[in-house]
Amino acid sequence: MEDLIGTTVTSTVAAIENLTLPFYLYEAEEDSYPYAVYYYTPEYHSTKDGVYKIATDLTLQVYSQDFDEAFSLAQTIETALIQGMNDTHFRTRLSTTSKECVEGIWNVQFVYNIIQI
Amino acid sequence: MAAELGYNIAFKIGGKTLTGRTQDDFNITPITKESITKDDAGNKNQQITGQDVTFSCQGLVVLSLASGETNKLTRDEIVEMALATGPSAVYAFTYRPSSGKQLSGNCVVTGYSESSNSEDEATYTVDFKTSGALTFATPNS
Numbered sequence: 178m179e180d181l182i183g184t185t186v187t188s189t190v191a192a193i194e195n196l197t198l199p200f201y202l203y204e205a206e207e208d209s210y211p212y213a214v215y216y217y218t219p220e221y222h223s224t225k226d227g228v229y230k231i232a233t234d235l236t237l238q239v240y241s242q243d244f245d246e247a248f249s250l251a252q253t254i255e256t257a258l259i260q261g262m263n264d265t266h267f268r269t270r271l272s273t274t275s276k277e278c279v280e281g282i283w284n285v286q287f288v289y290n291i292i293q294i
Numbered sequence: 295m296a297a298e299l300g301y302n303i304a305f306k307i308g309g310k311t312l313t314g315r316t317q318d319d320f321n322i323t324p325i326t327k328e329s330i331t332k333d334d335a336g337n338k339n340q341q342i343t344g345q346d347v348t349f350s351c352q353g354l355v356v357l358s359l360a361s362g363e364t365n366k367l368t369r370d371e372i373v374e375m376a377l378a379t380g381p382s383a384v385y386a387f388t389y390r391p392s393s394g395k396q397l398s399g400n401c402v403v404t405g406y407s408e409s410s411n412s413e414d415e416a417t418y419t420v421d422f423k424t425s426g427a428l429t430f431a432t433p434n435s
Contacts, residue, residue, distance in 0.1 A: 224354060225301040225315045230415075 178228040180219045181266070182291055186235065189261040190254055198239075198250055210282070211241035211250060217291075231293040234272060238286045247285040248276070255287055268292040302392035305349055307375070307385045307401075312420070313366040314354030320389060320397075321348045347424040349389065349401070355408060355416035369408075372420055376406035384425055390433070399428040 183202070190200050190213075199205065199212040217235035221228050237254060241247035255271060262269040272290040276283065304311055305318045323346040330338045355369045367375075375385065383402055390396035401422040410416035 223301075223316075225304075225318075226311075229314070229354065 178221075178231065178293070180231050180293070182217065182219060182231065182233060182235065182293055183215075185262060185267065186215060186237075186258065186291075189257050192261075193253060193257045196250075196253060205240070211239060211243075211246055213237060213239045213250065213254065229294070233291055235289045235291050236286060237289065238284055241283050241285075242281060244276070244278070244283045244285075247283040251285040251287050258289060262291065266293060268294065298391045304388075304390060305351055306388045307367060309388075310365050310367045312351050312353055312372060313356040313359065313363075313368055315351060316354065316417075317352040318389075319350040321350075322346075323348070347397075347428060348404070349387075349422040350419060351422070352417060352419045355410070355418055369418060372418065373406060376403045376420065378403075387422065387424075388433075394432070395430050396433045397428060397430050398433075400425045 187200065190196070190198075199207065199209070201212065201214045203216050204214055205212045215235060215237045217233040219231045219233045222230045222232065237251070239247045239251045239254070241250070251274075258269055259271070269289055269291045271287060273288045275286045277286075278284070300317075303318060305315075305320075324342045325344040325346060327341045327343050328338050329341065330336075356366075357369055359366055359368060375383070384400050385402070386398070387401045388396050388398045401424045403420060404423045405421035406418065407420075408416060408418045
């Protein structure tokens with residue numbers, strides 16, 4: 178079984194209509210707001226016959242100079258991920274949320290528990 | 295030293311592995327007979343008269359197999375084995391690492407249990423006890 182979590186999250190977010198949000202792995206590659214980053218560490222679960230599921234807590238952070246914008250973008254992504262990644266191959270649910278503001282930049286963080294089966 | 299990895303060790307019933315298998319436990323328990331005479335000065339003697347050989351297999355509950363997976367027993371087949379009675383409840387088994395000697399003979403199911411919670415995959419545990427003579431030898435193929 179190949180880890181498809183990252184590519185599926187990326188393609189799901191890219192497919193959101195009217196969303197032009199720069200979306201990066203680990204850290205932003207350009208210094209403009211808003212943008213989003215995601216990161217995760219896959220955990221492989223095996224039977225004696227091979228890997229049968231990959232589980233992870235995927236962290237997705239939206240950065241913006243405006244809280245409402247950051248939170249709205251995070252919710253838009255949440256809706257897409259919950260709808261798009263709950264099927265025969267993935268189980269996805271929102272695990273935790275948090276918000277913080279550092280030097281005027283809002284960081285809205287949603288952590289998803291994702292299982293690829 | 296080349297330690298054997300666990301996934302290389304296979305317990306098979308009728309040439310088929312149990313589906314979703316995550317762990318196999320193999321146990322040999324000698325049956326001892328104790329004796330003591332006055333001449334033993336209080337020191338007991340032990341004699342091995344036989345062995346109880348048991349297996350305990352754990353795995354994920356799998357109800358259907360992918361196409362081509364004809365060499366595995368599903369959960370339903372395992373439960374049917376556990377519910378069998380009489381001569382049809384005795385099954386030929388083999389137990390072998392990737393190389394070396396293979397233990398083979400007949401066994402019966404002495405217990406089956408399933409565990410399911412709200413978060414994880416359902417799992418089963420099935421226990422076997424050997425019946426009759428066992429063979430411990432290098433297989434021909």
